[in-house]
Amino acid sequence: MDNFPRPPEQDADHTLRADPTAPDEPAARGRGPFDVPAGLGDAPASIGRMPTVKRDTYTPDSLLSVAVRVFNERGYDGTSMEHLSKAAGISKSSIYHHVRGKEELLRRAISRALDSLFAVLDEPAAGEGRAVARLEHVTRRTVEVLMAELPYVTLLLRVRGNTDTEVWAMGRRREFDQRVAELVKQAAADGDLRADVDARLATRLLFGMINSVAEWYRPDRAVSGHGPEGGDTSAEVAEAVVRTAFAGLRTH
Amino acid sequence: MDNFPRPPEQDADHTLRADPTAPDEPAARGRGPFDVPAGLGDAPASIGRMPTVKRDTYTPDSLLSVAVRVFNERGYDGTSMEHLSKAAGISKSSIYHHVRGKEELLRRAISRALDSLFAVLDEPAAGEGRAVARLEHVTRRTVEVLMAELPYVTLLLRVRGNTDTEVWAMGRRREFDQRVAELVKQAAADGDLRADVDARLATRLLFGMINSVAEWYRPDRAVSGHGPEGGDTSAEVAEAVVRTAFAGLRTH
DNA sequence: CCTTGCACCGACCGATCGTTCGGTAGCAGT
DNA sequence: ACTGCTACCGAACGATCGGTCGGTGCAAGG
Known part of the structure; x- marks a missing residue:
């Protein structure tokens, strides 16, 4: 799959x-x-x-x-x-x-991931300009942070909610999600996003694409030179995600 | 996230x-x-x-x-x-x-998911016509199967490889992935997919969008009438995924 | 009535779980 | 030489793990 x-x-x-x-x-x-x-x-x-x-x-x-x-x-x-x-x-x-124990390791790791992600929302470009441009910026930067902090963010994405730490992590993650969902809603209201897909659903699909990077990206394979051999750099992948998510796979 | x-x-x-x-x-x-x-x-x-x-x-x-x-x-x-x-x-x-035990439950569940997914590739519309149309069909049907067999497919998507059963599951899942990757490559060769995103990367992002449905879709909330209240039907979500993945989020 | 077989039970198995405890070797400061 | 501290160790803790065992109650078939 x-x-x-x-x-x-x-x-x-x-x-x-x-x-x-x-x-x-x-x-x-x-x-x-x-x-x-x-x-x-x-x-x-x-x-x-x-x-x-x-x-x-x-x-x-x-x-x-x-x-x-x-x-x-x-x-x-x-x-x-x-x-x-x-x-x-x-x-x-x-x-x-x-x-202190196993759970502290989890908490430290997840904290690090969340801090990096929330920092993206505080960048100037995430708060200025047209909503769709801010959304593109957040998308690009989230992918870059995910790749830079790969193992920590990956852990965050897989949390199931079995312990207090995990429940807390899921809550903070939902906060992040909702901040982005508001951007999507605003961009849709501006008429910059297609009207035939619900904003909530669009947010989910956008995150689906972003988060999936954690499933396959392996930093040891990324040595700059892109192409079929070497992996891709963080910026290249982020650019591809933005292009695919906003302009689609198809030629026009 | x-x-x-x-x-x-x-x-x-x-x-x-x-x-x-x-x-x-x-x-x-x-x-x-x-x-x-x-x-x-x-x-x-x-x-x-x-x-x-x-x-x-x-x-x-x-x-x-x-x-x-x-x-x-x-x-x-x-x-x-x-x-x-x-x-x-x-x-x-x-x-x-x-x-027989815990692992047999896992194996049965994953088998069911894989059988349903591979069945999609055997449908006539997955083998006839232009590659990009076949790809759209497989995308749509994969989303529908994922929603119909949600818990089983979800389990498959989360397998880590800790036991023999899990390693086997990951192998079969990779097979499915590669079958679809070939469709993407063909559609790109036909000039129907944008050339500025690598075919392998495009496949991964497409699956990222498809599989993310398992993260949020809950069948008990889907009672047909779409809109901000009720959930969406399987066909509606599948249509939204196809539209978003192939045409993009942005208006043109 | 008696037998058979299915669906289920409590008690228990050795292994492994996350964690605690009482050390000890080696270095820094005095 | 002595003290204190850091980074580590093996042994052991009670709890829980996946799984086994010898039953038991009961509906159906004869």
Whole structure:
């Protein structure tokens, strides 16, 4: 029905593995003093202490980036703390040194996504000019933010509402949606959008197109040069979404 | 970011409920001989036995319809056999009288979705005429099937690849996708689709729009009369998707 | 009346869940 | 040398997981 890359190479069975000591990812690790953890390199600019060299241990944020990757591969409910510890290369109990628990990881990730998305609505171009132009701007920028914060936004889009955190996330997401829906309604009132499709339905279809980018875009494949080989840059995809959504697939 | 109706009214906490005997849904049930199970009424035409009256106990299919509803509310991984037994109004062990286990329920549901979707590609109008017309037909019919088989297709769309069944489902779904992608490529070669958006990307955005219907459509709200109050019928939504995807949101 | 078989049950299984606890090695500051 | 702190560990917690087992009540067939 849709596109997606690899299934997460399969744990064979996901219950009762043959050799329970076999590591999932970052091979045995002697646990010597200076083993660099698995998923560093995307941590925020290290503050204080030794400024550049050595960045060794986990911070809540660097651990988060590992956790979010696993959440997206297996689903939040399908991810155990054991999975996270294997992926991070530290023991299960060590995770609790950095964060309160599994749900805090989810909350941090979703917060980050929501903050980035709401920031789009505060950009000047989202509040000035004709409604249809503001709507196009928000569409373009939302796609760009989605791609820049891909794993965090992806997690947000998949929330089901099973915990308090998830219910809160769904509520804030609905807020964002309604802000955009108002733009659509205004643009329709201006006569800039086709009248034969209801504004609420149009909003939903627009978001359907935008959000679907999270289903197939993989940043490692995007190395600028577009075309059938390399992936596309963020701006190129955003432009294609705007063109397709507003002008349609068909030639005229 | 998108639309959706209610979060599933919250179990408060989802671990360690205050009163472990409190039922989740179909109140206590004295377990008398003629308690009618929770989710009947959408079972296939009852074969054999007493033809009309009495339809009491579960069949694999009627149990499936209950299970799929819960799967969609809580997510597959977030649903325990205990959740299913509460929703069905029978004990956990009784479920195993009808199906082999949790994963068989998933497999049956996904099979049903895939069969319905692939059937669209075998319709005459999907193979005759100009590629762009065939593509429009497949788009329209896929939306209609998605709405008719909503819970089953929704489940398919959310599969993550954690088990063998899920990997198989993702593979078959990719097949469907590629069949449609070929139609897009052909229509682009005919000059009927805009040349400034790559065919692969166009396919993905088209599916993004189609599949997003599963995120917000709720059949109980669709009582024919369209407009701002009642929902829309299947054919009306499908028509709107085709119009929006092929002609775009903007007026010309 | 007796047997058969279906739909269902409570009790229980070992495994795994998220989380807690009591450590310990190594470094910085004094 | 001692203290305090950070980042980590293994072992274990009670709860819950998907699934199995040996029944039980009852309608239908003989």
